[in-house]
Amino acid sequence: MNKVLRSVGATLASAWRLSPGRLITAALLMMLGAVSGPLLALFLGVAVDAALDRRTDVAVWTAAAAAVSVLLSLTMEHFAHIFFFELGDLHKQDTERQLGDLAHGPVGLALHERRDAADRFELLRQQSWTLGQSVQTVLAIGVLLTQITLTAVLLARIEPWLLLLPIFGVPPLIAGRLAEKRLERAELATAESTRMSWHLFDLALSSTAAKEIRLFGLGGELRRRHAAVRREVDSRLRRAELAGAALRFTGQLIFALGYIGSIVLVVRAAVSGERTVGDVVLAITLAVQTNAQAAGAVALAQALQRNARAFGWLSWIRDATPPESGPPADQTPPAVLTDGIELRDVAFRYPGTDTDVLRGLSMRIPSGTIVAIVGDNGSGKSTLVKLLCQFYRPTAGEITIDGVDLRRLDPLGWRQRISASFQDYIRLELRARSSIGLGDLPRLDEPGAVERAIRRADAEGVIDRLPIGLETYLGKSYDNGAELSGGQWQRIALSRAMMRDDPLLLLLDEPAAALDPLTEHALFDRYSDAARDVGIRTGGVTVFVSHRFSTVRMADLILVVSDGRIAESGSHDELLALNGMYAEFFSQQADAYR
Template sequence: MPKTYRTLWLWLSTSFRAAPGLMTISAVLVAARAITAPTQTYGVSRLVDGIASDQSSTIALGIGIIIGGLAVSFVADGLGWPLQDTAQERMAGRVHADLLDVTTGIPGLTHHERPDVADRLELVRERAWRMGVGAEVLLWAFATVTNTATVLTLLGSVHPLLLVLPLLGCARIWSAYLSSTRQQKAWEDSLPQERLVDRLIEVAKDPRTGLELRVFGLGKVLLDKIFALQTERFERRVAAARWGGKVDGSVRLVFGLAYAAAIVWVIARARNGQATAGDVVLVLLLAPQVDQMTGGIAQNVYWVGEVVRSFSRYDWLREYAKQNSWRSSATPAPERLTSGIELRNVGFSYPGSESAVLSDISLTLPAGAAVALVGENGAGKTTLVKLLARMYDPTTGSILVDGVDLATIQPDDWRSQLSAGFQDFVKFELTAREVVAIGDVARAGDEDAVHTAILRGDAESVIAGLPHGLDTQLGKKFTDGVELSGGQWQRLALARAFMRERPLLLLLDEPTAALDPEAEHRLYEQYAEAAKVAASETGGITVLVSHRFSTVRMADLIVVMHNGRVEEFGTHPDLLAAGGRYAELFELQARAYR
């Protein structure tokens, strides 16, 4: 199906799927309301002709049309607006639910890394409300078509030449299209500035950044930057709006002069006996209606264009999600590991970047092993963790899980077998119970599981210090919400990682960075104990990223990374004996502690 037809069908189907009954009734009511004004105008012309010719039947017809129009208008207005408002709310709810479903259904992270995709996603998000009013715009468009057909019929009944007037009015449609196109281009061109402004505003109002902003006196710097970006955005958009206003004003002036000439012409025909008094009245009363009609079409062209563009982006997002859904990855994840995870010549570059973050990594993570990744910042450790979680697929090479390519395993099924703790953990501002329980949604209601996870994550002291224990709302943005320190948030994040008791792969990417060395060592003893249990029952692998060598020495396998490559690997004693990079880094850290 061509993209244009697919977009229109998406708009129509979404509107009627959201509220099929309400949309059908509303369509009938808006059509009735749309023909009321021109029909009553025709009734007035019949009444005038009836009075002029003293024909009772014509007078009665005119009065009947006028009264009937009033009745229809009364009923349509009384029922139509509440129904339309309800249909619009249903439509908005449907659109936002669909957007959330589509975006969260994309299994990878590529769309977060590509600026071009991020810009388009921002457009979809920022203009989502325009799709939400799609039901109302659809009804407006239907009403405009109905009204136009009625007005053209009445004008044609006076003289076919008068049909030229609405055609002249079509110039307003053209001007509206040009104006909306230019304004849309201005919006799209200013999206990078808009995203940056939103981010700077978040930084300015975030309590976590408030300390540095004040210490370094960055308030004015941020405000100046935001003001400069806003000014650039507004100048671009105002220039587009000003251009559109000039074009529309010129077109309306030409149309008004043409309609004035038409009225003079009809009056002249009536004086010559070629038209009736009712015809003159009809043309006079239709003049503002034609202007309203063309203005309505022009307005609808703008809004229809906006809605179509929004649904076009939404259609793009759906197609993008479909193409990046990894639907071909249908192999179920294993219940246990027997041989382990093997990386064969794995290389990776982030989307939009030509430089490789990982290069030619060949490595085996044995089933049941605790593996530590060490190396300086930027060595590629976190990227390797993301590949193991299949947030991305390798650019080159492959990752095999018990001999099966990870790229063929269903991503959600694989991740259901994982657990993780990260340095950049999320501060979920929920109740303390929920913050921990969401580590395993399937067991979120299991109180014993939550308490066990808290114990294993060494977070009992955090819960004990909360005014309402596990039922305490976290986050100062909420009434009675409690803010935690970085270390307390991290302990809850660690407890969350312990909710899944027997993961096939436990990923720990510096999850204790905010804790003191003693607390970290105690926690890693917990992790080591859990890893042994998981190894014996499921062959589970624990992957630990840390800069503290006192911790990684307990690992079964230590992998030293440098510039995106594996430089050496082995046990702690073997690597010390080898005298390579690991031994050098270990000695530097040990000397600092001494």
């Protein structure tokens, strides 16, 4: 109940903040429609008694009042919906903005890499419509309470014991709440399978996946797997829904018994002369409305439960990423690196796990150095890159920048001095100029900035092939968008990484995986020259992650990472002379290219 009340308060506060005028207007219109129902019953009862007593004036006026009540009942809610929809859309947009802030607000990646967080993000994505309807639901609760109050007053006017009739509406409410809890548990339990079903469905519509699906004849298999996952999800949800339906039926049956009993007692009182025919009409009309109110209460209770669940998921996500422990980030990055970057006995394990991905890492990278990190998949190379970007903090040990603990540097300020291209780069389907220029947002419109980045990334050939150059839209989101190959998209991503002129840290995490070895080698040659220029100007350090040993041989320092540790380090010649892991891997790749 506390969750429901908190969600109601949050919805009203949001609606008032977004548009108090729409909220007040919608509430007044709904309230006019709400009072019309009970008043209609009252006017009908008075009109019937007046007609039987031949009081024509009273009968006419009360009949006219009943007609006005019907008109209000039919029209007020319709006009209120105009404001509902506008306010609901504003509320939905505001909630989506909050969700975006929650997704991108944390400075680290912990929230994005948690399965339980992914479950709630997926459920919110599926049920975003719930949040849009929450304003109408909350106002409808106020309307329903007003109707119940007026109905109770009029029922007490006939017989005080008729006030027991609304009590019979409580079992349907309790049953509805229990049913919603069953459904919520089922939805959370099937969230992972639901994500898988959406993934398989998205594959069926993906132009990128279409080639392999057809080549390997996977269409039938993917459909089979999608159907199997959907059967699993639907079966569990259906069981929860059937159990909920049984609960709701039981609640409604209890109300029906109370409803029938009340009508029978009022009719008997009228037959014995204790009540008038108008009282019978009033009681029957109010009983019908009470039945509608009970059904409405059940539906609104379900909607409130859904709304409370959605707000609960938002609150869970908001609380899921606690503040990082350690010293406060109260220092700014240096303008120039003079000493370099040092790792001192660094260890790291991902949140929620009990295994160290990195352990005992100690090394010093002098300013202006080009470092290459090599190793098998899963050895910890990309995790080390995440630590350098402050996406995570080390579990143990420390990383220093010119002797200052990296945790003391403002993450946003530090990242502004980083230039990076990742293996899983973004395909920004915008104009080519924007897709590249967003790599340094303040300089997006600076003349020549994008063109210089393109030259550094050796991507002139990609831009030259576009129909209208940098003004061409990229991707299939646009009718006239240019579709690029994987290698061309990677050149765009590399150009974006080259937008910053004076970074202190340049990170290339498998940046040329979609390029052939010769192209990657040529690109690294060009990038090495640019990196050395940056090193001279700012002392910037370049970190290059690659699985191609022929490319990294030109680095000043090569780190071989294995099982979360630095197994070997040195220059290419030093590591060959060591005749260890690096020498073995280098020889194997060299033989493969002969």
